[in-house]
Amino acid sequence: MANPGRDVLVGIDAGTSVIKAVAFDLAGRQIAVASVPNHYTTKADGAAFQSLDQTWIDCAQTLRDLGAKVEDLAKRTAAVAVTGQGDGTWLVGAKNRPVSDAWLWLDARAADTVLRLQGSPANRARFEATGTGLAACNQGAQIAHMAATTPELLDRAEVALHCKDWLYLKLTGVRATDPSEASFTYGNFRTRRYDDVAIEALGLTARRGLLPEIVDGTKVTHSLSPEAAAATGLLAGTPVCLGFVDIVVTALGAGIHTAGAVGAACSIVGSTGMHMRAVQNADVHLNGEGTGYVIALPIPGMSAQVQSNMAATLNIDWVLNLACDLLSEFGTKLSPSDRVKRIDEWLQLGRPCAHLYHPYISDAGERGPFVDTNARASFIGLTSESRYPDLLRAVIEGLGMAMRDCYAAMGGAMPAELRLTGGATRSRASRGVLGAVVGAPVRISMREEAGAAGAAMMAAVALGAYPDMQACIAEWVTPLLGQVETPDPELMQIYAQAFPGYQQARRALAPVWEEMARQTNAGRYPEVLPSITRVERRAVQ
Template sequence: MNYFIGVDVGTTSTKAVLYDEHTNVIKRFSQSYPLFRHPNGMAEQDPTTIVNAVEKVIGDAAQQINFFKERLLAVAFSSANQSLILLDQAFRPQSRLITWADTRARHAANQLKRSALGRQLYVNTGTPIHPMSPLTKLLWLKEADPELLSQAAYIGDIKSYLFCRFFGTFKVDISIASCTGMMNINSGDWDPTALNLVGIRQEQLPEIVNGTYQATGLLPKAQARMGIPADTPFIYGAFDGALSNLGVGALKPDTVAITIGTSAAVRVITDHPVIDPHRRLFCYAVDNHSWVVGGPLNSGGDVYQWAVKHLVTPSAVANEQVDPYTLASRVISDVPAGAHGLLFLPFLGGERAPLWDANARGSFFGLNNLHTRADMLRAVMEGINMNIATVFKAVCDLVGQPKSITATGGFARSRVWRQMLADVLNCPVDIPESFESGCLGAVTMAMRSLNLVNSYQVVQNFIGEEDTYRPDPATVAIYQKYLPLFQQVEGLLSPAYSTIAQLQENGAK
C-alpha cells in the first residue's frame, strides 16, 4: 500500500490526514498551539512551536506506515495565508509570526486604502487593502519599528519558513505569494510598486514557485524528527481557502465553496483574474492557470464560540448532560427564524469582506425586554450567516449565479447551522462527507505533481457522499425581510466604528 499525508497548518492547530493511494482516510492527527493576542490588535504565533507541531503530526502519521513494505508517496501542504515573519541572514526568526488576524496595521491600511496608490495596488495585486495583508503589516512596521524591519535579511510566511527549516531553501507557492498584496496578479511575480512602498527588495522575498513544486532531500534533523525517508517529496500546495475549493470539487465559476471554521470565506475559482470594481472581494492565484475570487470573513465559528461561552450556562449543561454546543443547537432550534426581531452584527474582531474595516465592532439591534438568551444565541448564528450572504451576493454580482454551493468547516457538524445557511442564502447547500477539504485538496495537488492524475477534476471521485440541504420557502421569506435590514444597520453603524475602536484601544492602555 502507498500513502499520502495531507497537512493543514492553521491558526490554532496543525492537522494531518493519512490517506491511502485511493484517498481513503486512514487516520487523522492534530496538534494545537496558542495564538497570542493583545487588545491593541496583536495576533501572533511562536514559529518554533508551529515547526514542532508540524513535525509531530507528520511523525504520528508516519508511524502508521510500515516503511519496509509500504511507501509514503508525498507530504502535501495547506496553510493559513497572510502571515509574516522576519528572518536574519541565517533564516532565524527575528520576530514571532504575525498572523492574518493581527490588526495593528489598521491605521496604515486605512490611509493607503483611501489613496490613489491603494486603489492601484488593489488592481495590480487583487489583494484588498486591509491590515490582514503582509503589505500593510510591513507598512506598519516601517513606521512602528523601522529598526526591526531594517535588520531583517529575509521576509517570509509560515510555509516558506517551514520548508526552509526542512530543506534549507527559501521558496513560496504562488497562491501564498498572491495573498501578500505584493505579487502582481497578471505577471505572477513580485510587484515593484508594492515593494517600493514598503522599502524592501525582491531578493529579500522567497522565490515564487507553482503549488505542484516538489521539495526533496529533508535535512537530517527534520528527517529524524518526522521519521520518514529523506527523499519523500514535499509538495508546496496552496493556501487553505484555495485548497478547500479544490478539495470539495468547486473548480468552476458555477460552483461556490463556503467554509465556516474559526473564520469564514466564500470563494469561486475562475480561469482568469477578476477584479471587483467595488473592491469588496479578493482575487488570488491558485496556480499558474487558475484564480480564486471571493471574500474572507473574520466572523465565523469564533463568534459562535464566544456566544456559546457567554450565553449557555454551566448549570444548564450539567442538567442536560451534553456538551455546550449540542445544547446550544437544541435551544436555537426552538427559536423561530428572525429570533423574535433581533439582529446581530458579528464583527467582534473587525471585519474583512465585505466591510474591510478592522475597526468594525459587534452589536445586537432590536433588543428589548422580551428577548432571552435563546433569542440571542439564534441571532448570533443568523448574523454570521447573513454576513456570509452579503459576501455571497457580491461574488454572484461578479461571476454570476452559481448552480451549486458546497460548504465545509466545523459548522458542518451542526444540522441547525446547515439548514440555516441554505435558508439565508436561498440556495441548496451540499455538505461533503469529508470535512478536511484542505488536506484532500493538498493531496490532490500532490497527485497532479507526481503525474498520477491528469486533472484536478479527478477529486470528484474522492469526495464521497454529500448531504444536500434545501431552503425552506417559509423560512426563506422571513430572512428575505431581515437581510436588507441587516445591511441597512451595518451601513448606519459603519461611521461610528473608528470612534468606538479608539475608545476601546485607549481603555486597554
Template sequence: MYIGIDVGTSLVKAAAFDGIGRELGVASRPLGLTLHGGVVEQDMEEVYGAVVAVLDEITARVPEPVELAGLTGQGDGVWLLDAEGRPVRPAASWMDGRANELVDQWLADGTFEAVFRRTGGAMFPGCPGPLLAWLDSHEPKSLDAAATALYCKDMVFHRLTGAPVTTEVSDASMPFLDPVSRTYDNRVVELLGLTHRRGLLAPVSDPAATAVALGEGLPAGTPIANGPYDLPACALGAGVTADGDGLLIVGTCLAALVGTAEVDLAGEPGGLYICTDRPGHWLRAMPAMVGTAALDWVLSTTGVTHEEVDGLLAGTPPGAHGVRVLPYFAPSGERAPFVEPRLRAELTGVCLESTPADLVRATCEGIGYAARHCLEAAGLTGTLAVCGGGTRSPAWTRLLADVLGRPLRVVEGEVGARGAVLAAAERHGVELDAGQWTRPTVVVEPDAGRASHYERGYAEHLARLDAARERVRD
C-alpha cells in the same frame, strides 16, 4: 498512504488517506496565540514542533508506507527568517491588528484603492503589506535581520525538506502579486513605501515547489509539495474547480470562494483574487475575518457548550424573537466583502425575555447573512459546497441552507489536507481520482418557507450593516 498536513492558526493537523480518498486517521496539536493590544503573534518553533509531532503520531498510528505528502496552512501574516532559515521574531498572524491606523491612512489617501485596482486584493491589517510597512516604521531592526518574509507553510516546507526558501502563487496573491502576470508588481511595493525592502519578498515558485522530506516527521525521501494555502486547498478538497462554483468554509474564518476565468478590478474593493495552479483560472475570494469564532465568543459568554447548539437552535424560531447580531467580532474589523477596520459586532433586540437560545440562533443567522453577502460579492452562479467546523452542527447547516436559499454540498473531514494531497499528486505526477476524493457526504436542501423568511431578514441585515459602517466613519 497519502498524508495531508494542514497548519492552521489554532491547530495543526495531519490526515492520512488511502488511494481512494478515505481518511485513515487524523492527528492534531493545538497552537498558542499571543494576544495583547491588537497584536497577535505565534512562535514559529512551536508551530514547526507541532507539525513534526502530528506527523510522528500519524505515521506511527497508521503503519503504511507513505507514498506522498502535501502541505497547506494559514495564509497572510508575516513570517520572518534570517539567512540561516531561523526565525527573526515571532510570526505576526493574519489576525493581527497593529496596522489598523496604517490601513485607515491608506483608505483615506487613496493608496488602498490604487493597490486594489492593480491586484484585485483589498488589503487588511493582517496581510503582509501593512504588517511589513508597520515593522519598517516601528521595528526596522527585525527587517534588517531578516533574509526573507514568508508565509506559514513556506517556513514549514523549508524546514521539512531543506529546499530553497520560496512561496507559491496562492499565498503571494495578497497583496503584491499581479494576478495576470503572476509576478510581483513593483509599483504596488512602491505605493506601500517598501521598495527598499523589496528583497524580503520570497521568490514565487510557479508551479509550486516540490522536494523530498529530510526525515523529520516524514520518512526520508518522501515526496512532498508546498501546496496552496488553506483557502484554495479547501476548494480543491471540496471539488470546486469549475467557473461559477463556490465553496463556503465555516471555520474560524468565514471564507467564500468562487471559481472564475476573469479578473474584474472594478467595484467596491473587497476580498482578493487567488491565483491557482492553472494560469487563467482564479478563485474570487471573500474571506471574512470571523466565522465560528463569533459563535465561540457567544457560547463562552453565555456558558453554553458546543454540544448544546443543535438543541438551542431547535428551541427558538427563525428570527430569534427579534434578537439580531452583526457578527463582526474581529479586533481588526472586516476585510470582505468590504474593508472596514473600525467595524465591530453589534447585538440588538435583546430584552429580559431573551434566552441563550435566542442569542445563539441570532449569531448563527448573522454569520449566515455575512456568508451570503460574501458569496454574492464573489459571483456565485453554480453549485455550492460547504465545509469547516460549523458544518458539524446539522441544525446550523440546515439554517445556512435556508439563509443562503440553495442546496449545500456538505464535504466532511479534513478538506484542506485532502486538497493538499490532490495538489501534491498533480505536481508529482501521481494519478488520483479527484471526483472520488471530493464526493460530498450529503446534500442539504433549503426549506422554502424558512428561505422566504430569511430573504427578508437578509435585506434587513444589509440595512443594519450600512448604518453601522456609517457610524464607524463618523
C-alpha cells in the same frame, strides 16, 4: 509517478489553533490523523505573534505521531505536502534562523499603515493587480509598517515567508513561497508572478530582495532534508510539495470546483468565515470598494474570489456559552455532541427573523465585505417577548446574512449551489438556515480534513498519480459531496426581504462603533488616544 510500494500521501495543515498531519492513500481515502495544538500570544496593542521554532517543533511532532499510527509510514510515503494559515509575516535571516516571532494574520499593529497606504493614489492600481484589499493582516502591510517603525527587523532579515513557507524551508532547506500568497500579496493574480506596481504601491521596492522564489507545487517538489528526516521520522529524499495557502486548498478539498457545477460556491464556516467562488481569471469581479481577495487556485487560469468574515463560529460559541454558563449553575454540562443537538432544538423553537444580529464578535472588527476594526456584534429588535432560542436563531441567521453580504460584494447572482464545510455545518438545522438566507441549495463535504486533503491533491498531481487537477477532483472530491439540501422557499422569501435592512443597519452603525471605540480607548489609553481611534474602514456604500 510515485515509487512502487509508496502508497501514502501526507498532508500537513498548520492552522492558527491546530497543526495536523493527515495520511491519505493515493485514491484520497483518509487513513489517519495526528494533531498538536498551536501556540500563539496576543497583546493589548493588537500584537498577535507565534514562535517559528515552536511551530516547527510542533509540526515535526505531528509527523512522528502520525508515524506511530500508520504502519511503515516512512517507507510508504510517496510525498509530503504542506499548507498553513495565510497572511502574516515570518522573517528569516542568516543560516535560516528566525529574526523574530512571526506576526500572524490576527495582528492589528499595521492598522495605521493600512490607512496611509489606502489613501495613496497608487492603491487602486495595486488592488487591480492583486485583486486583494489591503488590511492589517496582510504581509505587505505588515512589512510596510515594520519599515516605518522597526526597520532593524527587516535589516536582519534575508527572506519574508508565510507559515507554510517556513515549514517548507524546515522540511527541505528551500526558501520559497507559492503562487497564491505571492500574487495576492505582491503580484498579479493573472500572471501569478510578482508585480512592480503592487510592490511600489506598498513602498517596498527597496525591500524587494526579501521576496522568495515562487514555486508551483503541482509541478515542482523538493526533497526532504536529512535534518528534517531525523526530526520527523520520515525518509530523507521523500518529495515535499509546497501547497497553496490553506484557504484555497481547503476549498479545493471541500468542492469549490467540480466538473459540470455551474455557479457553485464554497463557504468555510469555522472560527472565521471564508466565502469563495471559483472563476476564470477573465471573469473576476473587482468591486469599487477594494475589498476581498482574489487567490490563485492550483488549476491553470482559475482563481478563488474571496470575501472573509473575521468571525463565524466564534459567534455561535459565544451564544452557546451563555446557555452553558447558566446550565452549569444548576449542575448541568453540555458535551460537544449535546451542543449540536441543542442547536437544532433551539433553532426550531426560535422565531425566524425575530431579530437582526450582526456577527462582528471579533475584537479585531470586520474585514469582509467591508473593513472596520471598530465593528462590533449587536442584536437589533429585542422585546419583552425575546427568548434564548430567538437569540440563537438570530446568531445563525446573522452568519447567513454576513455570508450573503460577502457573496453580494463579488458581483453577479447569488450562488446556484452552496458547498459548506467547517464546524457550524454539523447541524442540519443550521445548514437549512444558511442556505435559506443565501437562497441556494446546500451540499456538505464529507471530507474530514479538507485543508490537508487539498495540499495532498497537489502532491498527487505533481507525482503524476493524476494527469491534472480536474482528474484528481473527480476521485478525491466529487464522491464525498453530500446530497443536495433544498432550503424552505418561505424562509428564503423572509430572509430576502430582511437582507436590505441588515445592510442598512450595519452601515448606520459605523459611526456608533467609532464613538464606542473612542470612549473605550480614552479610558484605557488616554496618552495614545489620537493614534488608536483612527478607523480602518472601507465600507460598502
